[in-house]
Amino acid sequence: MKYFVLTFLLLCTFTINAQVIGKVTDTEKQPLPYVNVYVQDTYSGTTTNDDGLYELNIESSGNYTIIFQFLGYTTITKKVTVESLPFILNVELETETTSLDEVVIEGTEDPAYRIIRATIAQRKENLEKISEYKADFYSRGLWKVKDVPEKILGQEIGDMEGALDSTRSGIIYLSESISKISFKQPNDFNERIIASKVSGNDNGFSFNSAQEATFSFYENTLELNTAIVSPIANNAFSYYDYKLDGVFYEDGKLINKVNVIPKRPKDRVFKGVIYIVEDDWQLYGVEISTTGAAIQVPFIKELKFKQNFKYDKKYDFWVKISQTIDFGFGFMGLNGDGRYICVYSNYDFNPQFDRKSFSNEVLSFEPEANKKDSAFWNGTRPVALTIEEFDDYIKKDSLQVLRRSKPYLDSIDHKNNKFNISDPLFGYTYSNTFKKYRLSYTGPVEGIAFSTIQGYNSNAGINYFQWFNENQTKWISMGVNATYGIEEDRLRFTGYITKNFNRKNNLRVSLYGGSKVTQFNELEPISPLINSISTLFFERNYLKAYELNSVHLAYRQELFNGLEGFVKLGYEERAPLFNNSEYYTIPTTESYTSNNPLAPADFNTAATNEHTIFKSQIQARITFGQKYFSNPDMKFNIGSELYPRLDIIFENGLGASNSNYNYSQLSGALYQNFGLGNKGEFYYRLKGGTFFNGDDISFVDYQHFNGNQTRVGTSPNYTNTFNLLPYYDLSTNKGYFEAHAEHDFRGWILGKIPGINQLNFNLVVGGHFLATEDRAPYSEWSVGIDNLGFGVYRLLRVDYVRSYRGGVSDGAFVFGLKFLDLFGL
Numbered sequence: 001m002k003y004f005v006l007t008f009l010l011l012c013t014f015t016i017n018a019q020v021i022g023k024v025t026d027t028e029k030q031p032l033p034y035v036n037v038y039v040q041d042t043y044s045g046t047t048t049n050d051d052g053l054y055e056l057n058i059e060s061s062g063n064y065t066i067i068f069q070f071l072g073y074t075t076i077t078k079k080v081t082v083e084s085l086p087f088i089l090n091v092e093l094e095t096e097t098t099s100l101d102e103v104v105i106e107g108t109e110d111p112a113y114r115i116i117r118a119t120i121a122q123r124k125e126n127l128e129k130i131s132e133y134k135a136d137f138y139s140r141g142l143w144k145v146k147d148v149p150e151k152i153l154g155q156e157i158g159d160m161e162g163a164l165d166s167t168r169s170g171i172i173y174l175s176e177s178i179s180k181i182s183f184k185q186p187n188d189f190n191e192r193i194i195a196s197k198v199s200g201n202d203n204g205f206s207f208n209s210a211q212e213a214t215f216s217f218y219e220n221t222l223e224l225n226t227a228i229v230s231p232i233a234n235n236a237f238s239y240y241d242y243k244l245d246g247v248f249y250e251d252g253k254l255i256n257k258v259n260v261i262p263k264r265p266k267d268r269v270f271k272g273v274i275y276i277v278e279d280d281w282q283l284y285g286v287e288i289s290t291t292g293a294a295i296q297v298p299f300i301k302e303l304k305f306k307q308n309f310k311y312d313k314k315y316d317f318w319v320k321i322s323q324t325i326d327f328g329f330g331f332m333g334l335n336g337d338g339r340y341i342c343v344y345s346n347y348d349f350n351p352q353f354d355r356k357s358f359s360n361e362v363l364s365f366e367p368e369a370n371k372k373d374s375a376f377w378n379g380t381r382p383v384a385l386t387i388e389e390f391d392d393y394i395k396k397d398s399l400q401v402l403r404r405s406k407p408y409l410d411s412i413d414h415k416n417n418k419f420n421i422s423d424p425l426f427g428y429t430y431s432n433t434f435k436k437y438r439l440s441y442t443g444p445v446e447g448i449a450f451s452t453i454q455g456y457n458s459n460a461g462i463n464y465f466q467w468f469n470e471n472q473t474k475w476i477s478m479g480v481n482a483t484y485g486i487e488e489d490r491l492r493f494t495g496y497i498t499k500n501f502n503r504k505n506n507l508r509v510s511l512y513g514g515s516k517v518t519q520f521n522e523l524e525p526i527s528p529l530i531n532s533i534s535t536l537f538f539e540r541n542y543l544k545a546y547e548l549n550s551v552h553l554a555y556r557q558e559l560f561n562g563l564e565g566f567v568k569l570g571y572e573e574r575a576p577l578f579n580n581s582e583y584y585t586i587p588t589t590e591s592y593t594s595n596n597p598l599a600p601a602d603f604n605t606a607a608t609n610e611h612t613i614f615k616s617q618i619q620a621r622i623t624f625g626q627k628y629f630s631n632p633d634m635k636f637n638i639g640s641e642l643y644p645r646l647d648i649i650f651e652n653g654l655g656a657s658n659s660n661y662n663y664s665q666l667s668g669a670l671y672q673n674f675g676l677g678n679k680g681e682f683y684y685r686l687k688g689g690t691f692f693n694g695d696d697i698s699f700v701d702y703q704h705f706n707g708n709q710t711r712v713g714t715s716p717n718y719t720n721t722f723n724l725l726p727y728y729d730l731s732t733n734k735g736y737f738e739a740h741a742e743h744d745f746r747g748w749i750l751g752k753i754p755g756i757n758q759l760n761f762n763l764v765v766g767g768h769f770l771a772t773e774d775r776a777p778y779s780e781w782s783v784g785i786d787n788l789g790f791g792v793y794r795l796l797r798v799d800y801v802r803s804y805r806g807g808v809s810d811g812a813f814v815f816g817l818k819f820l821d822l823f824g825l
Contacts, residue, residue, distance in 0.1 A: 020056040020082065021384075022089040024048050024068060032070055032093060034324050034341070036308045040065035040077070043345040046382045047322050055384040058082060069308060071275065071285040072096055075250050098246020098257050112242035112258045115276055119232045122281040127218045129317045132184040134348040137191070138341075138382045139208035142389070143173035145336035152332050161200060162399040171392045172336075174199035175206040178380060182351065183214075187642070188358040193365045195372045195380065200396030203470050205370055205631045209363055213323070213342050215305070217274070217286060220677055224295040224303065226746045227678045228268045231260045231288065235678075239269050247278075251311065254278035260288060266758050267751040268294050268678055270305075282318040284309055292329075293760045296746065298792035299331035315349050331792055343382045360561055362638075363629040409434040437466040442481075449528035452541040452592055453517060454485025455581035473503040473633050483516065487581040492516055503634040505558040513551035513570075517577065520544055520597065520607065520728065521704035525721065527714060534710050539590040541579075542709050542727060544597045546608060546700060549573040558635075562626040566619040574613070574700055576606030597728035598699065607699045613656040622646040644672035649689075653701055660696035663733075665689055665703070671719065680745040680762075685719040690735040702731040705738065705770060713797065713816035717742050722768050723814045724780055724803040734773035742766035744786060762786040764799070776806040786816070 024035045031052025038045025039056070048054040058064065061082045066089065068076045073093040080089060148157055148168040163170045178195040182188075191210045198204035220234055221227035229239045241261040248255050256276045262269040272288030286307040292300030304326040309318040323342040329335070351357075385393070402408050413431050420428075427443040444458040451457065461481035468474040478497040484490070494514030501507040519526065531543040552570035559565050579595055593600035596607045624643035629636040639645065647669040654662050667689025675681050689703060707725035715721065719740040745763045750756050764784045771777040784799030797816030802809060 019086045020058045020089055021086050022054060024052045024091045024093060027092060027094055035068055035070040036322055038067050040067055043347055045321060045345060047343060049384045050386045053384050071287055096248055098248050110243050112244040115256050115258060116242050119276050119281045120234060123218050123232055126282055132351055134182050134351045135344050136346040137179045137181045137210045138343040139213060140176045140341045141208045143338040144171050145169060145334060149333040162396060174389060174392050175208055177206040177208045179210060181210045182357060184353055189362050190358055191363045193369050196370045199393050200400050205365060211362060213340060217283060226268055226296050227675055228270060228290055228294060229678050231270060231274055239263055239267060255284050264752060264757050266760060268747050277318060284318060296787060298794050299329050301328035301330060303327050319347060320344055341383055360627050361630060362627050365631040406434045439464050450532040450536055451543050452535060452579040452581050453545055453577050453595055455487025457485035459483040471633050475500050507557045510554040515549045517545045518548045520700060523706060525706040530710050530712055536585045539584050539588045539592055541592050544595055545577055547575040547577055561628060562623050564621040568617040570615045572613055572615055574608060575610045576608055611657045611661060613653050613661055615653055617651045619647060619649045641674045644670050646670050661698050663694040663697045663701060664692040679748045680743055682743045683717055683719045684741045686739050688737040691733050694733040697733050702733050703736055704728060704731045711812055711814050713814050716818055718766055722780060723801045724810060724812060725778060730770060730772055730775050730778060732772040732774060736772045738770045740768050760787060778805040
């Protein structure tokens with residue numbers, strides 16, 4: 001009876017033609033997930049799913065030798081005669097028995113160290129053996145949540161597009177892809193996806209990228225947000241201890257089972273077991289894990305890697321055929337787990353690549369890749385779906401039709417569009433999803449701020465957003481915003497309209513303008529929140545501004561891969577502003593300064609007089625060696641770690657009401673960040689420029705530099721700011737050059753110090769330099785601690801900064817609040 005039920009389940013779950021199907025269990029009849037199943041001496045294979053079920057593509061009857069391989073269990077070889085299809089073959093695996101009887105122990109050192117030394121010595125040679133290849137690749141990604149709260153930060157979660165059941169648990173992401181991949185060392189990679197499936201979205205594209213999922217432990221480090229040291233890296237003995245757990249034989253080859261033990265568990269390390277083939281000194285299998293703290297993604301609890309290899313007689317090499325990555329996560333009450341499965345097959349280690357084999361397009365989709373039907377997937381999918389996954393596809397594909405219908409979309413909008421009594425203050429959004437538009441109102445509470453120019457001020461606005469296709473690659477947005485300052489008693493309006501034409505070359509045109517209070521430095525280095533606090537509580541009104549009445553037309557487009565163009569034309573009226581408020585909350589020894597950054601004690605003279613000017617700006621952004629993903633609707637630029645990005649800007653002011661204010665400026669910026677293995681991440685930015693006919697221009701058009709007098713940092717890194725430089729002390733209309741460099745050691749130093757390494761902090765050092773034609777150069781260096789916080793909340797940083805200029809040195813602590821940048825504050 002049990003056999004009948006199993007047979008019925010298999011036939012219902014899998015396709016019923018051209019298959020060997022079955023279930024793999026242990027000796028206690030428990031299913032074994034992710035067992036490798038393949039035909040001997042071929043790359044025709046599959047793996048079992050979570051339920052231990054497998055489906056092996058066999059196209060004709062005949063005699064076959066089928067291998068069942070699973071780490072920790074004895075490999076089984078089954079010779080079968082297939083007379084008709086489908087053919088059911090169930091297998092029971094026994095736990096692998098390891099022994100130390102044959103191990104020769106010399107001295108007091110564990111035999112594992114001899115094995116690891118030999119494997120490290122062979123590491124480069126093993127990398128060379130897989131220096132180039134073609135292969136077929138299959139991946140499946142799955143994210144599940146459990147007991148999801150009704151609300152997070154006051155926002156209703158809903159049923160997450162039908163993913164949650166009555167217990168508020170379920171699959172929130174399920175996706176598969178089948179692709180052809182090509183690789184050539186050191187970094188040539190190409191993936192062509194021939195089939196893509198996303199549960200609940202028949203218009204979606206899976207981005208389970210093979211390049212992102214390809215991890216080789218033969219490399220010194222594995223990039224997992226940070227660089228994690230491989231157990232067989234050149235410097236592995238500085239990070240790991242080893243213990244031989246036992247040996248066993250497979251096909252006459254001795255396999256060593258080695259326990260990998262971190263010297264410092266909080267370092268950038270793995271723990272677990274690796275299997276190494278004696279004499280070949282190659283990996284037979286990997287079962288190791290690392291933590292979210294190690295990779296510095298706090299909401300990840302643990303990452304578990306499992307890789308399986310098979311011996312290729314033709315190339316005399318052990319080749320990876322499958323990989324699973326299991327993970328658990330938890331953040332703000334949202335907890336769950338997930339898994340990514342990868343299966344490699346049909347390797348070609350003699351691909352004969354030529355110069356046209358690779359391009360900057362590293363991932364692409366064949367036409368109709370996301371339109372494959374269930375018959376295609378049932379006949380091609382190398383890892384069978386579990387019952388849970390099968391049900392998820394059925395449920396969400398059915399729900400998709402419902403959720404796209406007008407009655408359903410109208411019902412959801414009706415619920416979300418309910419008006420609350422507090423909405424006039426906090427904001428309101430009205431949506432008509434079926435007609436693809438959204439109307440939003442921003443309430444005045446969100447924008448409350450204080451400055452000595454306007455006093456208490458706030459803004460309110462209306463925004464309209466219309467999209468024209470499901471993926472929102474074509475859209476139009478327009479809006480108007482009103483700002484009012486109580487002490488200034490002035491109401492100002494701004495407005496805009498932006499049309500985005502596509503996501504292939506990102507063609508976008510904008511028209512915007514109005515009247516606003518804007519900082520002299522158009523990059524606005526002082527956030528309204530920080531300025532409000534420093535003004536009200538410390539009487540330090542650092543924000544200096546003027547009134548800008550203008551209209552601008554802007555255009556941007558990627559002209560070809562790696563070159564993006566920006567053009568901006570505008571008419572501007574500039575007018576001076578003065579302080580209108582002396583209010584503060586707590587008396588201090590400080591006193592307010594004027595709104596003139598050139599003369600802080602002069603409250604009657606403005607930094608600029610009233611004038612008009614026509615402005616134009618042309619910018620070219622060049623990303624050298626830019627790599628990108630693409631699908632039929634979109635292009636995703638991912639840059640290149642090997643090469644920098646260059647911005648070249650030509651700015652022109654002409655037709656000014658005061659002819660002395662006409663000028664031109666040519667400037668450029670070169671910037672990049674790249675990893676240095678387990679030693680961290682390095683960032684740099686070089687900027688420079690010069691003015692033409694700029695001797696008597698308005699202070700508005702000077703080159704201003706991003707200083708900081710608040711002692712609060714708001715950016716993830718400080719490669720575009722000087723932490724102790726007064727905001728306008730070195731503003732110039734002459735030639736200038738600035739350089740910023742910062743290195744984040746990502747635990748390379750602090751992770752090795754006992755006690756401190758338990759805190760998972762990062763040491764960061766930086767240097768900054770600024771030179772102008774008319775002033776003494778300015779420089780500063782810094783040393784800081786990043787990744788501060790508690791639990792999953794690691795959004796703080798503290799630096800000690802020392803500055804030097806004209807023989808004068810100053811020092812201060814700067815407190816980094818990275819969440820302000822995250823939330824746009």
